[in-house]
Amino acid sequence: MSKQPAPSYPQDFAEVLRHIQQTRQRVLAQANTALIDLYWRVGQTLSHKVAQAGWGKGVVTELAHYIAQADPTIHGFSDKNLWRMKQFYETYQGDEKLSTMLRALPWSHNLAIFSRCKTVDERQFYLALAAKERYTFRELDRQISASTFERAVAAPAKLSTLLRV
CATH class of the missing domain: 1.20.59 (Chorismate Mutase Domain, subunit A)
Known part of the structure; x- marks a missing residue:
């Protein structure tokens, strides 16, 4: 054998x-x-x-x-x-692009984004960023609190390409 x-x-x-x-x-x-x-x-x-x-x-x-x-x-x-x-x-309701994006994130993420972000652009930024980077709720909350969107708009050339949506 x-x-x-x-x-x-x-x-x-x-x-x-x-x-x-x-x-x-x-x-x-x-x-x-x-x-x-x-x-x-x-x-x-x-x-x-x-x-x-x-x-x-x-x-x-x-x-x-x-x-x-x-x-x-x-x-x-x-x-x-x-x-x-x-x-x-x-x-x-009026934004097909965002209404599609939000389905990729948990309710807690969506709640943080729609309750804390004031503009469509800001909501789109955080929806895309959280989905792309697979953020936990805490990390997303930290990014919103750190005004990552405002910094990206104010100085887009200085931010890494990961943060650009």
């Missing part, structure tokens, strides 16, 4: 682990996109109801209570969060 080479378990195991990790990343990205789409649709509905049916704070608070009572397993739909979803929709 010929002698068989030693099994390559470490390589094989690493390959299986890579498959698991890659699939997990894809699933998380798909789940994030679905959540952002949900928040968009909820925001759109609220925006239209406020404008056309005269919904106000009281009705939105009732909606939040209704959701919590109808399905106690659903979290994240307090009246405050519902208003944020409305603001999210209204901030990006």
Whole structure:
């Protein structure tokens, strides 16, 4: 009998682990996109109801209570969060480019960007930067607090090419 080479378990195991990790990343990205789409649709509905049916704070608070009572397993739909979803929709509704970009980032990133950035250009800058650099929420928050956009606009030639969008 010929002698068989030693099994390559470490390589094989690493390959299986890579498959698991890659699939997990894809699933998380798909789940994030679905959540952002949900928040968009909820925001759109609220925006239209406020404008056309005269919904106000009281009705939105009732909606939040209704959701919590109808399905106690659903979290994240307090009246405050519902208003944020409305603001999210209204901030990006007319801008197809930005509304596509925002789906690449988690809700916390989007919340920081649309609530802290004043202009379309600034929002676009941070959306692109956070997606390109795969920033954590803390790093994105640090970049916004450090006025990276303002510095990029004021002195674009001095910034690294990584920061230019």
